[in-house]
Amino acid sequence: MLHDPNRIFIFDTTLRDGEQVPGSQLTTREKIVIAEALQSLGVDVIEAGFPISSPGDFKSVVELSKIIRDPIICALTRANKGDIDCAVEALKHARHPRIHTGIGASDMHIKYKFNSTREEIIERAVESVKYAKKFVEDIEFYAEDAGRADNAYLAQMIEAVIAAGATVVNIPDTNGYCLPEQYGSKILYLKENVKNIDQAIISVHCHNDLGLATANTIVGLQNGARQVECTINGIGERAGNTSLEEVVMILKTHKSLNLTNRINTKHIYELSGMVSRMMRMPVQANKAIVGKNAFAHSSGIHQDGVLKHRENYEIINPEDVGIDQSEIILTARSGRHALKHHLERLGYANDRLDLDQVYQRFLTMADAKKEIKDDDILFLMGVEAEVNYK
Numbered sequence: 001m002l003h004d005p006n007r008i009f010i011f012d013t014t015l016r017d018g019e020q021v022p023g024s025q026l027t028t029r030e031k032i033v034i035a036e037a038l039q040s041l042g043v044d045v046i047e048a049g050f051p052i053s054s055p056g057d058f059k060s061v062v063e064l065s066k067i068i069r070d071p072i073i074c075a076l077t078r079a080n081k082g083d084i085d086c087a088v089e090a091l092k093h094a095r096h097p098r099i100h101t102g103i104g105a106s107d108m109h110i111k112y113k114f115n116s117t118r119e120e121i122i123e124r125a126v127e128s129v130k131y132a133k134k135f136v137e138d139i140e141f142y143a144e145d146a147g148r149a150d151n152a153y154l155a156q157m158i159e160a161v162i163a164a165g166a167t168v169v170n171i172p173d174t175n176g177y178c179l180p181e182q183y184g185s186k187i188l189y190l191k192e193n194v195k196n197i198d199q200a201i202i203s204v205h206c207h208n209d210l211g212l213a214t215a216n217t218i219v220g221l222q223n224g225a226r227q228v229e230c231t232i233n234g235i236g237e238r239a240g241n242t243s244l245e246e247v248v249m250i251l252k253t254h255k256s257l258n259l260t261n262r263i264n265t266k267h268i269y270e271l272s273g274m275v276s277r278m279m280r281m282p283v284q285a286n287k288a289i290v291g292k293n294a295f296a297h298s299s300g301i302h303q304d305g306v307l308k309h310r311e312n313y314e315i316i317n318p319e320d321v322g323i324d325q326s327e328i329i330l331t332a333r334s335g336r337h338a339l340k341h342h343l344e345r346l347g348y349a350n351d352r353l354d355l356d357q358v359y360q361r362f363l364t365m366a367d368a369k370k371e372i373k374d375d376d377i378l379f380l381m382g383v384e385a386e387v388n389y390k
């Protein structure tokens with residue numbers, strides 16, 4: 001392949017897999033706003049929707065294809081001509097169109113979803129890739145439920161679809177089943193056993209049912225995958241998909257992985273808020289990278305450490321994800337150092353105050369109020385002044 005072997009392609013599926021969250025559907029207008037923000041973020045591929053699924057999704061793919069010029073616009077299909085024809089039509093204005101077609105690869109899916117056989121499923125996979133290739137050059141194939149598929153059979157399927165023209169092969173852990181070690185060895189097995197694997201990019205698409213989506217994604221990359229499928233805030237079916245912000249910040253933090261991408265991380269926080277508001281899905285406070293508490297320090301020991309040197313307790317610079325600075329939250333667990341920091345910030349820098357005395361009053365207030373805000377400190381200092389003037 002011609003591209004840099006250490007370059008990771010970021011495939012964002014917030015608008016397709018992410019939007020499958022119940023009650024979080026987006027209008028075409030909202031999808032355009034998010035897609036423009038994804039384009040500014042620097043994603044390589046935007047999965048715009050599943051055109052056959054509804055007239056609204058079809059329209060969204062059409063409109064995004066007209067407006068988005070830089071990233072590839074991808075449309076999902078099942079492995080049949082009707083779905084593919086519909087996706088071809090929806091993508092006709094796209095500057096860089098991609099069709100993402102596929103079929104189940106696990107025995108579970110082959111038997112209970114398709115009532116078929118391993119051989120027939122490979123035939124259908126090959127036929128749909130060949131059919132899609134007549135219209136669009138860039139074809140991605142997904143082997144659904146690859147996480148639970150037999151590796152030897154999966155390798156056979158992947159080899160056949162690459163021979164049929166697939167340029168990206170997606171190995172989804174559809175049910176979030178794999179342990180990192182299992183998923184990593186699956187990718188490595190494909191690297192080592194699919195003869196034509198160098199003619200395609202391996203893509204990782206992990207679900208978070210066991211909380212392992214990001215770990216599985218990273219181990220997939222360590223074993224040779226070069227495209228990551230992910231969503232903003234990790235939204236998606238059931239427990240969600242791999243979160244874009246986690247993967248990108250892992251790659252930035254662990255330079256030793258020696259993997260690069262095009263994401264401008266400074267837009268991450270803003271985009272996370274936009275997706276959360278538009279999809280009416282609050283971000284959990286302790287969510288890595290974008291949660292309200294991700295850069296908030298509240299215990300005395302941590303606050304003292306971070307005030308002495310930020311990196312004592314921060315492995316990421318908040319500015320890198322678009323957050324001005326981390327927060328020192330005042331609670332009953334805070335120490336004198338944190339209180340002094342806030343007093344100084346509010347202009348009580350060189351007052352002749354008795355810090356110990358203020359701190360005792362602060363603790364009484366903090367026990368009652370849980371979190372102490374600026375107004376509370378001003379009030380506390382007002383009372384303090386009265387006490388001192390008596």
Ligand code: KIV
Nearest residue numbers: 017142144145172174
């Ligand atoms: O999880 C999955 O298997 C999918 C495919 C349709 C790509 O979302």
Ligand code: ZN
Nearest residue numbers: 017172174205
């Ligand atoms: Zn998925």
